[in-house]
Each structure stands twice: as structure tokens, then as C-alpha cells.
Amino acid sequence: MLAKTLFGFEDLLATELRNLGAINVEKGVRSVSFEGDKGFMYKANLCLRTAIKILKPVKTFIVRSEDDLYAKVYAMNWERFMNVNSTFAINATLADSRFTHEKYVALKTKDAIVDKFRDTHGERPDVDTRHPDVRIHIHIQRNQVTISLDSSGNSLHQRGYKTRTNIAPINEVLAAGMLLMSGWDGTTDFMDPMCGSGTMLVEAAMIACNIPANINRKEFAFEKWGDFDEDLFEKIVESSLKKTREFHHKIIGYDKAPSAVMKAKDNVANANLAEYITVKQQNFFETYKHTEGKLHMVFNPPYGERLNIDMERFYKSIGDTLKQNYPGTNAWFITSNLPALKFVGLRPSRKIKLFNGKLESRLVLFEMYEGSKKGKYMNNKKED
Missing domain, CATH: 3.40.50.150 (Vaccinia Virus protein VP39)
Structure with missing residues (x-):
């Protein structure tokens, strides 16, 4: 998995992850990669103070062109993650890539997904940028594409306790x-x-x-996933609160x-x-x-x-x-x-x-x- 953070906080986040029990922790730029199971993904979202997103990569591939991107996204088994009644949203980030417009990459990815469902089922899922059932993140660095599920939803800086702010509030x-x-x-x-x-x-x-940093948060994106284990999540919340x-x-x-x-x-x-x-x-x-x-x-x-x-x-x-x-x-x-x-x-x-x-x-x-x-x-x- 990948935890995203702010510039300069990579060491802090890596330390937090190790203290929580993550393995194979490796620092990147504004990010830290790590390994953990489903329960750890829940715990990371709940407890990490310096993470802004927890992404779960589901597919990595190389692309040579826009058509290549469309074809490889189309070829994925999207029924593992959503169905025709699901709503979804796509966020794209580019780093030193042949692609230059993030919104265009997101649109091309969206087209491939809806076309796949329409061709297979005669219906397509709808896009909902505000409150989707599934959030998809596509990252392209040079010609390598990583498709991830966003397990957090809204940025994890939105803890849930701050309902009133001033002119220049701090994140x-x-x-x-x-x-x-x-x-x-x-x-x-x-x-x-x-x-x-x-x-x-x-x-x-x-x-x-x-x-836990996000104990006051109303929801996480993973709670809408088909494999969400509510009992496991409640046990993790209870266990974390015992450590206060x-x-x-x-x-x-x-x-x-x-x-x-x-x-x-x-x-x-x-x-x-x-x-x-x-x-x-x-x-x-x-x-x-x-x-x-x-x-x-x-x-x-x-x-x-x-x-x-x-x-x-x-x-x-x-x-x-x-x-x-x-x-x-x-x-x-x-x-x-x-x-x-x-x-x-x-x-x-x-x-x-x-x-x-x-x-x-x-x-x-x-x-x-x-x-x-x-x-x-x-x-x-x-x-x-």
C-alpha cells in the first residue's frame, strides 16, 4: 500500500507506520510505501497523524500511448471492485510523463471503465465526484501506470472535529x-x-x-467496499481506544x-x-x-x-x-x-x-x- 503525506513529513510517516506494525516500509517523495493486511489498512486510516491518503494499488502496467492506456484500463476486471449500480470518481496524478493533462487522463480512464461495463452488461456505473462508492486513483510516472483504490475518501486531514474555522486555518x-x-x-x-x-x-x-487521529471522522472510503469487514473495523477501533x-x-x-x-x-x-x-x-x-x-x-x-x-x-x-x-x-x-x-x-x-x-x-x-x-x-x- 501507499500512504501519501506532505513535503518533509516522510520520515515522520515512516516512523508512524513502523510503530503501528507495518512491514517493508520505504520512503518516497511525499509518500511512504508499506505492506499490511486489510485490518492494517483500517488501522492506518484510523491512527496515522501525518498521512493524507492510504492507497491500495491493484494494477501496474506500462503504457506507450493514449490508446494503450484506454485498452489496458478496459482490460481490467472492474467487477472485482464495483458494479453497474456503483458510483465512482477518478483522481489522476502525473510525474515526468508523456501525458501532460491530469484531467484528460482521468477522463480517458473513466471512458474505459464505463465502456467495459456497457459492453458487458448493457449498463454503466455513474460518476459522482462528491460522494462516490469507489474512488480510483491513477498515477503515471514516465510510462508506468499504477491504478489504486483510495481507501480513505476525503483527505485524512479532515478529522471530523473541526466544524468552524478562521480566515487562514492550518491543515x-x-x-x-x-x-x-x-x-x-x-x-x-x-x-x-x-x-x-x-x-x-x-x-x-x-x-x-x-x-487515534481520525476517531471523530464520520466515514472512510473502505466502508463502502464490497469486502468491508465491519466487525474487524470495530475491533480495531476498540483496540486503538484501549491504548489511550x-x-x-x-x-x-x-x-x-x-x-x-x-x-x-x-x-x-x-x-x-x-x-x-x-x-x-x-x-x-x-x-x-x-x-x-x-x-x-x-x-x-x-x-x-x-x-x-x-x-x-x-x-x-x-x-x-x-x-x-x-x-x-x-x-x-x-x-x-x-x-x-x-x-x-x-x-x-x-x-x-x-x-x-x-x-x-x-x-x-x-x-x-x-x-x-x-x-x-x-x-x-x-x-x-
Whole structure:
């Protein structure tokens, strides 16, 4: 099978798959291939935090032309996967291929499938791009075609808990990947000081409590397949929920907009995590650290793409607030406004290239020590 992911998350996804029990895990570009049975496919969809699709390849072949593509798709035994009463949709992706238009490839594939059914049964299945019974994915790299069934349906970032969003919401898979990349493991207090609709807060709580990422999702595409084993799926859900754990620290979210706070609280409640998460209407630049020990902070500040703000002043305020009010904090945030980073006035310990949608971004870490960094270094030298 193939799990698709976002740029930069291949290592995270490979680790997740191995931890779940996948075998023969191999990293690709924005994807990780692996082996597992039907039950593992169910578990992967339910539990993976950094996957956006789980594809099950059913046929691979070489094509030389458009007619060749049509003939080989037509020759497949489509009755294994659907019937004349099924609805279906096709998604195509191309990589360094003789074919140049994804929509044309999808249309050619659709024609071959419906013609096969019409010639065999005198009837044809209908296309339904919104809510099909079967989702088919065709990937062409150079002249190699892989036909897969999409076992997920809608992208797995659509967890099911987020019913209200803000102007620039962060993708749930991106949020989870950032948290895992930052080393968040639920052993300290956590804060998102610009929490928007609460995505980072919910994902942080789910990681801390080891709650399956997609437990709130209404359905997966595999539930419409002819061989769907409902009893097996229910056992996997039950087994996954038994592995949850308690969380004994604080998760705090701030946002200065009352509407954002309301949305965040609604989404936290939808995820059944209100007992772990506190959301307050507060301007981060007027706050200070009020927790003991280390604080883990991950957030998604405005980039200036959709919100018109003074970037120089805003990013300077981020740096000033962290430096003056948040000692003992590991502060991570993502931005696509790379020139604005210099206004923070602090040197990042790490800088990781990611994409927020189509925006090339950087996930940066600022380590705010108790006292001066030089003082911490000298203390460590004494201990040595």
C-alpha cells in the first residue's frame, strides 16, 4: 500500500507506520510505501497523524500511448471492485510523463471503465465526484501506470472535529506533523498563543493522550467496499481506544479575537477534549509564562498573506514577548514570510523547510533559556 503525506513529513510517516506494525516500509517523495493486511489498512486510516491518503494499488502496467492506456484500463476486471449500480470518481496524478493533462487522463480512464461495463452488461456505473462508492486513483510516472483504490475518501486531514474555522486555518496533518517534528510528547505544559480555531490544541491533546487521529471522522472510503469487514473495523477501533493514556499537564490556547476563541472552544468540544484544553481571549503580547518548568509552544502566526498587519512590528513583538515573558520555553512556529523572521530579533536553533498549502515555509525553533544562554552554557561546563 501507499500512504501519501506532505513535503518533509516522510520520515515522520515512516516512523508512524513502523510503530503501528507495518512491514517493508520505504520512503518516497511525499509518500511512504508499506505492506499490511486489510485490518492494517483500517488501522492506518484510523491512527496515522501525518498521512493524507492510504492507497491500495491493484494494477501496474506500462503504457506507450493514449490508446494503450484506454485498452489496458478496459482490460481490467472492474467487477472485482464495483458494479453497474456503483458510483465512482477518478483522481489522476502525473510525474515526468508523456501525458501532460491530469484531467484528460482521468477522463480517458473513466471512458474505459464505463465502456467495459456497457459492453458487458448493457449498463454503466455513474460518476459522482462528491460522494462516490469507489474512488480510483491513477498515477503515471514516465510510462508506468499504477491504478489504486483510495481507501480513505476525503483527505485524512479532515478529522471530523473541526466544524468552524478562521480566515487562514492550518491543515490538521500539517499541525500534527509540526508537533511531532517539534518533539511534543505530552510530558510538559503546552501553549498555542495564536490558536485560531484550535487545530494545534486539539492535535497536541490527541498526541499527548495517544488518541487515534481520525476517531471523530464520520466515514472512510473502505466502508463502502464490497469486502468491508465491519466487525474487524470495530475491533480495531476498540483496540486503538484501549491504548489511550491520561495527560497530567496543561494545554493552553490564546487568541485576541473573540470569534476565534468561540470557534476553538466549539472544535475542542467536538473532539471531546475540553477537560484537557483551556482557551482564553488574550493578546499574546500582553501575556507571560505562568507555568512551572518547561513550556512547549507551537503556533502559526499570520504571514501577511490574508491578514493585513505590520509584519516588522508584529514579528518584533513575537521576539520581545518570548525573550521577556517566556523563559524556559521551546517556542516553535511556522511562517512563509521568510523576510519577517529577521524582525524576531532572536537566532533560531532550528529551521526546517515545509509547505503550508502551496506556500514555502519554515518551521523555526527559538529556545528561551532561564537566565542567559551564556549562563546556561557555563553551568553545563561546571557540571561536566
